[in-house]
Amino acid sequence: MSLTAHQLIGLLVDPGSFVSWDEPVTAEPRDAAYRASLARARERTGIDEAVVTGIGRIGGGQAALIASEFGFLGGSIGVATAERITRAVEQATAARLPLIALPVSGGTRMQEGSAAFLCMLRITAAVQAHRAAGLPYLTYLRNPTMGGVFASWGTLGHLVLAEPEARLGFLGPRVYEELRGVRLPSEVQRAETLAERGLVDAVVAPEELREVLRRSLSVLTRRALPAPPPSPSSAPPATVPPAVAEQPDAWEAVLRTRDPDRPGTRELLRRTTEQLVLLDSPGGRDGALVRALAVLDGQPAVVVGQQRRAGARERPFTAADLRSVRRTARVAEQLGLPLVTVVDTAGAELSAQAELDGVAVEIAHCLTTLLSLRTPVLAVLLGQGSGGGALALLPADRVLAAANAWLAPLPPEGASAIVHRDGSHAPDLARAQGIGAHDLAAVGLVDTVVPELPDAADEPAAFCARLGRAVATALADLTATPTTDRLTARTTRHRRLGDLTLRL
Numbered sequence: 001m002s003l004t005a006h007q008l009i010g011l012l013v014d015p016g017s018f019v020s021w022d023e024p025v026t027a028e029p030r031d032a033a034y035r036a037s038l039a040r041a042r043e044r045t046g047i048d049e050a051v052v053t054g055i056g057r058i059g060g061g062q063a064a065l066i067a068s069e070f071g072f073l074g075g076s077i078g079v080a081t082a083e084r085i086t087r088a089v090e091q092a093t094a095a096r097l098p099l100i101a102l103p104v105s106g107g108t109r110m111q112e113g114s115a116a117f118l119c120m121l122r123i124t125a126a127v128q129a130h131r132a133a134g135l136p137y138l139t140y141l142r143n144p145t146m147g148g149v150f151a152s153w154g155t156l157g158h159l160v161l162a163e164p165e166a167r168l169g170f171l172g173p174r175v176y177e178e179l180r181g182v183r184l185p186s187e188v189q190r191a192e193t194l195a196e197r198g199l200v201d202a203v204v205a206p207e208e209l210r211e212v213l214r215r216s217l218s219v220l221t222r223r224a225l226p227a228p229p230p231s232p233s234s235a236p237p238a239t240v241p242p243a244v245a246e247q248p249d250a251w252e253a254v255l256r257t258r259d260p261d262r263p264g265t266r267e268l269l270r271r272t273t274e275q276l277v278l279l280d281s282p283g284g285r286d287g288a289l290v291r292a293l294a295v296l297d298g299q300p301a302v303v304v305g306q307q308r309r310a311g312a313r314e315r316p317f318t319a320a321d322l323r324s325v326r327r328t329a330r331v332a333e334q335l336g337l338p339l340v341t342v343v344d345t346a347g348a349e350l351s352a353q354a355e356l357d358g359v360a361v362e363i364a365h366c367l368t369t370l371l372s373l374r375t376p377v378l379a380v381l382l383g384q385g386s387g388g389g390a391l392a393l394l395p396a397d398r399v400l401a402a403a404n405a406w407l408a409p410l411p412p413e414g415a416s417a418i419v420h421r422d423g424s425h426a427p428d429l430a431r432a433q434g435i436g437a438h439d440l441a442a443v444g445l446v447d448t449v450v451p452e453l454p455d456a457a458d459e460p461a462a463f464c465a466r467l468g469r470a471v472a473t474a475l476a477d478l479t480a481t482p483t484t485d486r487l488t489a490r491t492t493r494h495r496r497l498g499d500l501t502l503r504l
Helices: 005-012 032-045 079-094 110-132 173-180 191-196 206-220 250-257 265-272 319-335 352-357 359-372 387-391 412-420 426-432 437-442 460-480 483-496
Strands: 051-058 061-068 099-102 137-141 159-162 275-279 289-296 299-306 339-345 377-385 398-402 448-450
Touching: 005 051, 005 061, 005 099, 005 206, 051 079, 051 206, 061 079, 061 206, 079 099, 079 110, 110 137, 137 206, 159 191, 159 206, 206 275, 206 289, 250 377, 250 426, 265 275, 265 289, 265 299, 265 339, 265 460, 289 319, 289 460, 299 319, 299 377, 299 460, 319 339, 319 352, 319 359, 339 387, 352 359, 359 387, 377 387, 377 460, 398 437, 398 460, 412 426, 437 448, 448 460
Parallel strands: 061 099, 099 137, 137 159, 299 339, 339 377, 377 398, 398 448
Antiparallel strands: 051 061, 275 289, 289 299
């Protein structure tokens, strides 16, 4: 049986910390049958409307909560319900509190018609003002969350979490069957299906939700530490300027980045972060994208990175992945957190379906989104950097690169096929095209090359530690730079990319 609003709140907040914000509902509808329905709902649930609001502590930190009650007329939203929700959002904004919404609803209350339906605009405007204030808004979609609730405040969270097996969607199954004459396949509106398509950030069981919220809020409400003064203990001693670091052979570097034992984005995050919340991505945990909230050496950040392999299987980077990158970037901007992108891909998906999905258009939109983002952007070239799928994550204020990392329009074998009509010249083209980390530093893309042994797979812990220190140091420096200065420098940086004659 589903949890009631009060049961769920009790599961989430520290014991005894919840304080209700709800004021009694005094208005009564004219229709006698509707009044009777409301009276029965109140008697059955012990509350006077389909939502409970208030403030509580989660792991010691304060947060505002809005929890729907499905037992009250299916959690439907009437005018009084909407007013209670709106006031709670406004109160959270005024108090500068993070806001957690826990909807479960069949949608708009049919007995109130268009008046109730239009209240979705009222709630959405309040939520948008909360987000515009740079305050976290997290939603947990319960079973079911449908109609106008799903299409407005339910899915506007900076993080959109969902209950396992929850039915989530715009059109109710009975309405769909009546309109179309066939049943809507149940899997279409399942939480897990939406997570696979990047529409839900994580599927979380109710008993695990408190810990996910606690860790998420610890990142989203954390302020960056000031940049540490240079010292032997704080500066990453193994990070050396590109000009003096040893440059690997380009073809050998390509082969090393394809080693299945080389640390990828997930391993890098697990080894280097002091706080980590991994989110679902298109394709789930087997997809080509990693999204996370993280704290690295005191620096909070939103992370989006490519995970190129699942065992020995390459992971194609899809149009859905690129849409998820853009959404994640906008979340970072709204919350005032730096964005870290991690590039490690054999390339975007190459298929007829990818063309129909608009993968090229999504690459273009990713480029413009990152270039215009007001929040600091740090890119990490971790390994393979093949084609537009890699380029899409590289617009940044600063770029770090592992010593064996590389970037090319195509894999060397593909370039060889174009130039020589076979793949046998791939090693020579890799060396001639200037694809290595040091070559990329020479043309203005890479700012710091992080050294590694001939193969990072031989030293995963030490390699990740060096890279993690470099990331934390760069984040501290970027967040300490005034926004106007940083954006001006970003414009200059990208104007000069690729031109050796413009290097100082």
